[in-house]
Amino acid sequence: MEIKLKVFRYLPNNGNKPHYDTYIMQVNPTDRVLDVLEQVRADSDPSLAYRRSCAHGVCGSDAMRINGRNALACKVLVKDLGTNEITVEPILGLKVLRDLIVDMDPFFEHFKSVMPYFINNEPLPSDGKERLQSPEQRERFDDTTKCILCAACTTSCPSFWANEEYVGPAAIVNAHRFVYDSRDRAAAERLQILNDQMGVWRCRTVFNCTEACPRDIQVTQAIADVKKAINSGKLE
Amino acid sequence: MSEVIRTVAKPPENFESKAWKFMRYSGFLLIPLVWGHVLLQDIIVGVHQIDLDYVAMRWASIGWRIYDTALLAFAFAHGVNGIRQVGEDFIHSPRGRRILNWALIIFWVTITAIGGIALIGGVAKPS
Numbered sequence: 001m002e003i004k005l006k007v008f009r010y011l012p013n014n015g016n017k018p019h020y021d022t023y024i025m026q027v028n029p030t031d032r033v034l035d036v037l038e039q040v041r042a043d044s045d046p047s048l049a050y051r052r053s054c055a056h057g058v059c060g061s062d063a064m065r066i067n068g069r070n071a072l073a074c075k076v077l078v079k080d081l082g083t084n085e086i087t088v089e090p091i092l093g094l095k096v097l098r099d100l101i102v103d104m105d106p107f108f109e110h111f112k113s114v115m116p117y118f119i120n121n122e123p124l125p126s127d128g129k130e131r132l133q134s135p136e137q138r139e140r141f142d143d144t145t146k147c148i149l150c151a152a153c154t155t156s157c158p159s160f161w162a163n164e165e166y167v168g169p170a171a172i173v174n175a176h177r178f179v180y181d182s183r184d185r186a187a188a189e190r191l192q193i194l195n196d197q198m199g200v201w202r203c204r205t206v207f208n209c210t211e212a213c214p215r216d217i218q219v220t221q222a223i224a225d226v227k228k229a230i231n232s233g234k235l236e
Numbered sequence: 237m238s239e240v241i242r243t244v245a246k247p248p249e250n251f252e253s254k255a256w257k258f259m260r261y262s263g264f265l266l267i268p269l270v271w272g273h274v275l276l277q278d279i280i281v282g283v284h285q286i287d288l289d290y291v292a293m294r295w296a297s298i299g300w301r302i303y304d305t306a307l308l309a310f311a312f313a314h315g316v317n318g319i320r321q322v323g324e325d326f327i328h329s330p331r332g333r334r335i336l337n338w339a340l341i342i343f344w345v346t347i348t349a350i351g352g353i354a355l356i357g358g359v360a361k362p363s
Contacts, residue, residue, distance in 0.1 A: 162325030188244040197324075197333075201252035204321065230253065233246035 001029055003078065005036060007048065008089040010096050018096070020087075021045070029079035033066055033088065037073060037100075050100035057214060060150030064100050065089040070152040070212040091155035093164060107151045110167045114175035114193055119186035131183040141180040144173045144222050146215040153209035153219050159202045166202040167194065169209035169219045176222040180235055187235060195230045203227075251337075259317055262310045269307045295358065305352045312351075316344045 003025055010018040023044055027036055034055055041048050053059040055074045062073040067087055078086070094102035125131060147170060154160050154168035175194060179187040194200045200223055209219040229235055247253075277283065281290065294300045323336045 159325075163328065165328070182242065187242075188247070191244065192247040195247035195250065195253060197250075197252045201256050227256070229244070230247055231257065233243050235242040235244060 001027060001078070002084065003027055003036070004085045005040065006085070006087040007037075007040070007099070008096075009048075009099050011047075011098060027078055029077070031078050032074055033064075033071075033076045033078065033081075033086065034062055034073035036078065036086070037088065048100075049098045058148060060148035060214075063091050063150040063152040063155070063214075065091055070156045072150060072152070072214045075214055091151060093155045093157075093161045094151070102155075104151065106164055107154060107168070107170065108149075110154075110171040111149065111174060113167060114171045114190055115186060116171075116174040116178065118178065118181070118184055119189075120183055122185065133182045137182040140182075141177050143217050144177040144180075146217050147173050147177070148215060149174075150214060152212040152214055153217075156208040156212035157203075158206055158208065159204055163198070163202070165198045167196075167199055169203070169223060172200060172203075172223050172226055173217060173219055176226055179226065179229060187229070191226070191230045194226055200227050200230065255317060255320075259314065262313060265306075266310050266314065269303070269310065272303070273307060298356075301356045305348075305355045308351045308355070309348045312348060313344055316340050 005023045005025055006020045007023070008018065009021050010016065023040055025036065025039060025043075027039065031039075034052060037048065037050055050064065050073070051061040052074065053061040055062075057072050057075045060072070063070060064073055065071075065088070066073065066076055067081055067083070067085075070091055073088070088100065090096050090100045090102050094104065094106060097103050120131065149170060151170060153173070154170045157166070157169055160166050160168050172194060175190045178184045179190050203220075203223050205220055205224075207220050209223075210217075210221075213219055277286065320337060320340050323340075324333055327333055327336055
């Protein structure tokens with residue numbers, strides 16, 4: 001099939017202004033958008049810059065805006081877009097470094113701010129082995145363990161577009177993963193961090209994050225869980 | 237393994253958490269207030285039957301005056317808090333946000349007070 005691919009281009013320090021390049025290409029309907037971009041690099045313009053790594057929806061490198069919606073380029077098939085015109089742009093709210101590559105530092109700073117790691121300074125169980133938890137206790141935070149930090153959720157959030165100080169959905173999801181882990185002991189500190197104007201209260205339940213998540217995490221639900229925990233102190 | 241609900245120390249409340257809760261609780265209150273108003277004015281009475289006599293009849297009841305004042309105060313507070321949220325998208329300095337918050341609180345108190353005084357206190361008849 002023939003497609004018309006429009007790609008956002010920007011090369012700093014070269015007098016270039018941001019613009020779109022258009023490519024008319026022959027592709028297979030079962031090609032992924034990532035394959036299409038690879039084809040551009042191979043056949044037309046090797047200078048096209050974007051991030052990619054595993055190309056199988058696991059590493060979270062290739063989040064981009066495809067026809068206005070955040071997605072992983074390696075998970076979107078051309079035929080599923082329902083059109084022959086494809087526009088690919090960088091994710092919003094983060095500074096564009098080059099073409100489809102954005103500066104992820106602010107995103108990872110927010111991620112780090114919620115202490116996204118296991119904290120438990122209590123002595124190990126008497127057998128010196130694992131801290132056990134039941135399947136039900138594990139299930140409670142299973143959904144939020146799926147995050148791959150692609151930033152599709154945070155950069156689809158209007159609150160984050162308006163203000164990059166907002167910690168963002170991805171950081172809250174990763175806080176949720178540890179707040180609801182029965183083995184962790186730093187839930188109170190994380191809730192304190194998120195009980196802020198730029199924490200969970202900045203969320204307006206727009207649901208863009210839930211729609212954008214390539215791992216189908218119920219992001220808005222996770223944010224609501226954290227709000228409830230802050231208000232009640234209960235980790236139900 | 238027991239499945240008791242874990243509890244942690246609740247973070248102290250702040251302006252944002254209170255504003256968030258206010259929007260939810262007053263939202264529940266607004267549902268009967270707004271639907272009661274719509275049901276009465278638009279369906280039971282009908283907008284074409286609302287005349288001076290009807291207004292005078294409603295005004296004669298302190299219950300309806302308090303009802304209308306509550307409707308004004310909560311509905312207006314919802315709108316003002318919405319403006320605050322939008323404003324904070326554009327004003328990024330803490331000082332600017334403080335000014336915005338105080339300006340909007342004064343705006344809300346002033347308009348609600350004027351409305352409340354007129355509704356509950358009544359309007360003097362022209363001599």
